[in-house]
Amino acid sequence: QVQVVESGGGLVQPGGSLRLSCAVSGTIPSSMGWYRQAPGKQRELVARIKSGGNTDYADSVKDRFTISRDNAKNTLSLQMNSLKPEDTAVYYCNIVMYGTLRVVWGQGTQVTVSS
Numbered sequence: 001q002v003q004v005v006e007s008g009g010g011l012v013q014p015g016g017s018l019r020l021s022c023a024v025s026g027t028i029p030s031s032m033g034w035y036r037q038a039p040g041k042q043r044e045l046v047a048r049i050k051s052g053g054n055t056d057y058a059d060s061v062k063d064r065f066t067i068s069r070d071n072a073k074n075t076l077s078l079q080m081n082s083l084k085p086e087d088t089a090v091y092y093c094n095i096v097m098y099g100t101l102r103v104v105w106g107q108g109t110q111v112t113v114s115s
Contacts, residue, residue: 001026002026002027002097003023004105004106005023006021006092007023008020008109010111014083014113016113017082018083019077019080020078020080020093021075021076021077022075022077024074024093025074027104028098029074029096031050031051031096032049032095033094033095034047034092034093035094036087037108038086038088038089041089046058046065046091047061061080064080064081064083065078065079066081076093076095080111085113088111088113090109091109092108
């Protein structure tokens with residue numbers, strides 16, 4: 001059974017930092033990524049990383065967020081610095097499986113940036 005579990009969300013002041021983690025079990029993903037969904041908005045890509053290490057970032061988070069993966073531990077991380085109120089959203093970990101290209105989502109973790 002494939003499981004994707006996020007952790008690390010919370011409340012932080014503007015300008016602060018948070019680190020999100022995603023633990024994957026039951027499969028070795030091809031690509032992995034972070035998405036977010038703010039109230040009343042569509043889910044959007046934040047950052048993703050392929051098995052070879054190539055990364056993509058949304059323009060709104062470039063130079064502030066860093067995605068990384070540990071293939072040995074089958075985990076994904078998102079270091080978020082210089083957080084802004086507009087970063088407030090539920091953050092979801094997403095994986096794409098080899099072969100079937102099946103997409104699996106985590107349950108999400110809330111990030112709130114507020115003073």
